[in-house]
Amino acid sequence: MQTVHQEEVLSSLLQEELKPLVRAVDEKAYYPESFLLSLGRHGLLSSKGKTIAEAAQSEAEVVRAVSSVCMTTGFNLWCHLAALTYVRHTDNEALRERFLEPLENGELLGATGLSNPMKFYADLEKLHLRAERVKGGYVLNGALPAVSNLGEGHWFGAIAHAENTRVMAFISCDAKGLSLKEKVSYLGLNGSATYACKFEHVFIPDEQILAEDADTFVPKMRPYFVTYQVPLGVGVTEAAVASMKKCSSKQNGANAVLPVQPEHIQERLDHVKQSFRDQLEQGVTWKGILEVRRSTVYLTLDAVQAAMMHAGGSAYLQTSADGRRLREAYFFLNLTPTARHLERMLAN
Missing domain, CATH: 1.20.140.10 (Butyryl-CoA Dehydrogenase, subunit A, domain 3)
Structure with a gap:
């Protein structure tokens, strides 16, 4: 749970940094990137000294408080926490070492590209991305119709069909061969930095693979994906x-x-x-x-x-x-x- 100090810090950030932005987020599709980074910089997303469950309790309170002011921003925060969930659960220790602290302390923002895979695992859709094993990693092709909380320097998770399995990768928005097209024609949530993502021979090195066996990895992390x-x-x-x-x-x-x-x-x-x-x-x-x-x-x-x-x-x-x-x-x-x-x- 959050400490009294953390509650005071969050209340101050909501009052001073988020509330003045709500109209712009809703009416002008303004993406509240600076506020999202502030949450990490003020220690509100740190899992240091906490179990995954303890971190979830504290972070769920942040999502609730943010969403009571602006759910678009709360949704962006959920996207980021989904990315943190992937990194916290991966067996790729080098990836976790590289990304966990920057994602928690406001240096990087993350996102989730798992809308289609979650529906795939519920037998509702086919998987949109394909992965080919090559020396040192995988090459991804295909398209994701909508991924939110994206931007320059951001990272997101995605799952692709490989030859005999499915792999889950952590992908930079700046990756060569990845093109992003912004989507702002929604009834609401247009400030969520949502993009259609097209993959054309996007190389993902092994050090950015969250799971070689996504079928085993997804059941392990998805309860927290929904928790947030x-x-x-x-x-x-x-x-x-x-x-x-x-x-x-x-x-x-x-x-x-x-x-x-x-x-x-x-x-x-x-x-x-x-x-x-x-x-x-x-x-x-x-x-x-x-x-x-x-x-x-x-x-x-x-x-x-x-x-x-x-x-x-x-x-x-x-x-x-x-x-x-x-x-x-x-x-x-x-x-x-x-x-x-x-x-x-x-x-x-």
Whole structure:
């Protein structure tokens, strides 16, 4: 868990560095790179002296707090923490030695290119990338339709079909043969630095291979991949509850007759938060964290829609925080694993 000092540092960063950027992030597709780096520079992402589980508890609180202010930025942070998850779990000690500290201390930003592979492992899609073994590494070809939190000097994980297996690589955005095309036509989250990635004979040396056997590596790290997503929805839900409470006196208290009240959402939120704490404290399991993630998706949707009703006409202004959170929640619904992806996995 975070110390009092860390909580104070985070609160200060949110107030001074993130809140002034939220409108630009949402309306002008501004990428909050400097804020993301600040989190590391202030020690909020350090795993020094912590187990992977202990680091996750502390970092989940950072994601929650950031997402309560701006879920686009929270999502970018999740992308970075996904990259950290890969590096923390790899058996490639040289890679971990090279990247772990820079990713934790604000020198480098990372991302995840695993939307397609996660769907591949759930039997929903074919794998988009191909890898050919060559001397000293692999050559990758193919395309990923959308990878977020990318930019000059950034690194991201990706999985490709090799001859008889699948390999997972850690890739520089500056790699020769990799072309990036920015995507900013989304309903929301346009400040997330999302790009389509085309691989044309991209050489990845062995020292950048996270796993020679991705099929074995993915089950080991994916519970934490999903763990860091839960606080995205929790943060948005907390902000929606706070918004509803602020609107309680509107039009002579007419909101009191609406079918969904802030206390209804709060009760469900408390249950989700307790279930999440249980996972973190007792050991994250794949099925357990998927169930928490699914509950969080539907809770977040109900929370932001209720907040729209409680706010009334002001929620329909383009600058409305309630409207922004509505769009953020619909993105959360479609963040891998999506709602239907979750339902499919939990049904099996």
